[in-house]
Amino acid sequence: MPMSESFQQRLFPNLEKIASHYGTPFHIYDEAGIRETGETLKKAFSGIDGFREYFAVKALPNLRILELCRDLGFGFDCSSIPELIMSRQVGGRGDDIMFTSNNTAPEEFEAAAAEGGCILNLDDISLIPKVPKFPEMICFRYNPGPRRTGNVIIGHPEEAKYGVSHDQIVDAYRQAMARGAKRFGLHTMVASNERDYTYIVQTAVMLLELVEMIGRELDIRFEFVNIGGGLGIPYRPEDKGLDLTSMAREITALFNSFKAKNGYAPKMYMESGRFITGPHGALVTTAINHKDIYRKYIGVDACMSSLMRPALYGAYHHISVPNKENLPKSEVYDVVGSLCENNDKFAVQRELPPIAEGDLVVMHDTGAHGHAMGFQYNGRLRPKELMLRTDGSVELIRRAETVEDYLATQNFQADKIKI
Numbered sequence: 042m043p044m045s046e047s048f049q050q051r052l053f054p055n056l057e058k059i060a061s062h063y064g065t066p067f068h069i070y071d072e073a074g075i076r077e078t079g080e081t082l083k084k085a086f087s088g089i090d091g092f093r094e095y096f097a098v099k100a101l102p103n104l105r106i107l108e109l110c111r112d113l114g115f116g117f118d119c120s121s122i123p124e125l126i127m128s129r130q131v132g133g134r135g136d137d138i139m140f141t142s143n144n145t146a147p148e149e150f151e152a153a154a155a156e157g158g159c160i161l162n163l164d165d166i167s168l169i170p171k172v173p174k175f176p177e178m179i180c181f182r183y184n185p186g187p188r189r190t191g192n193v194i195i196g197h198p199e200e201a202k203y204g205v206s207h208d209q210i211v212d213a214y215r216q217a218m219a220r221g222a223k224r225f226g227l228h229t230m231v232a233s234n235e236r237d238y239t240y241i242v243q244t245a246v247m248l249l250e251l252v253e254m255i256g257r258e259l260d261i262r263f264e265f266v267n268i269g270g271g272l273g274i275p276y277r278p279e280d281k282g283l284d285l286t287s288m289a290r291e292i293t294a295l296f297n298s299f300k301a302k303n304g305y306a307p308k309m310y311m312e313s314g315r316f317i318t319g320p321h322g323a324l325v326t327t328a329i330n331h332k333d334i335y336r337k338y339i340g341v342d343a344c345m346s347s348l349m350r351p352a353l354y355g356a357y358h359h360i361s362v363p364n365k366e367n368l369p370k371s372e373v374y375d376v377v378g379s380l381c382e383n384n385d386k387f388a389v390q391r392e393l394p395p396i397a398e399g400d401l402v403v404m405h406d407t408g409a410h411g412h413a414m415g416f417q418y419n420g421r422l423r424p425k426e427l428m429l430r431t432d433g434s435v436e437l438i439r440r441a442e443t444v445e446d447y448l449a450t451q452n453f454q455a456d457k458i459k460i
């Protein structure tokens with residue numbers, strides 16, 4: 042089921058009130074749902090010593106959300122300087138932060154090392170000499186190449202720009218040791234929105250085999266393996282959710298047999314974004330226009346600047362019209378934004394109840410890679426974000442962008458040089 046049922050039950054009866062106070066469009070997130078999913082994940086993996094989720098900040102980079110993650114005991118998965126700064130702003134220090142950049146710039150290494158540092162996850166063997174102060178703890182991102190066929194979104198690892206190749210991986214740790222590394226981690230990220238849990242179990246198998254192999258070659262032990270993110274959520278009503286229980290049971294068994302065989306086991310880290318917050322967010326819009334040409338269109342007051350996934354990947358986001366829930370889905374609409382791009386459509390040929398101007402139209406499952414992916418093309422600005430708190434209050438956690446924000450990067454004293 043898209044969008045948690047309990048979120049829907051708490052949100053929809055209050056939606057008119059929230060919308061009339063704050064104005065649409067907005068994304069709204071469910072604190073209770075995020076906390077519950079976080080606790081469920083921790084409980085599922087409680088059989089693995091030192092299990093930790095590093096929330097993928099890029100999925101929902103909002104300080105209030107990162108505070109929730111901190112309260113849950115999560116670390117932070119960052120891949121840019123602003124993400125590092127945000128994670129530190131909510132208290133992340135040292136091993137609380139994993140920095141997984143790619144095509145890394147010198148100033149990013151500096152930012153990673155600043156303020157107590159973080160776990161540095163290097164994307165390539167060529168970066169080893171470029172790290173200014175080589176940390177004691179080092180991790181590499183592994184790209185299995187043709188050893189794994191990618192999942193649908195990520196595609197084939199062989200074609201992916203990320204990570205260290207199989208043939209270079211032992212050498213990468215050898216060179217890191219030569220630069221003084223003493224603590225080791227191994228990371229990969231080979232799935233995206235994967236609901237087949239066995240694929241993720243296979244990733245754990247792959248990493249544990251690799252840890253054995255590298256450990257043997259170099260006589261080292263690994264402190265952790267990070268199986269990446271990419272746990273899927275059901276976007277369509279007919280989609281089945283990821284079987285977290287079976288996944289955790291099978292992965293826990295793998296770690297237990299590793300321990301029996303090797304006399305120790307690394308800790309397991311994970312860096313989910315979508316799975317933690319995706320179903321606990323919704324984009325609330327108002328229908329402002331309808332037109333009837335070759336197709337029927339409903340124009341809402343948000344556009345792809347608020348939610349890129351449908352335009353970018355043809356992704357499905359379920360749509361509800363809360364005040365028409367009891368009516369049959371007798372109409373077929375394209376639900377569109379106002380951008381001058383024909384792919385600015387939240388839904389294409391979707392069966393929906395008859396929608397009138399003024400109706401609230403809700404896109405489900407926008408809690409991850411929703412607002413975060415927004416952009417300003419065509420002068421269409423990003424909307425506000427709200428949080429439905431566990432005490433039943435609603436809080437503005439990011440204001441909407443303004444024209445002043447949009448122009449801020451152009452309004453300054455001219456900086457000219459003569460050439």
Ligand SMILES: *Cc1c(COP(=O)(O)O)cnc(C)c1O
Nearest residue numbers: 097230270271272312313314315
């Ligand atoms: C995007 C990303 C994630 C999170 O992906 P989800 O699909 O949201 O779980 C984790 N790790 C890395 C390196 C990423 O780039």
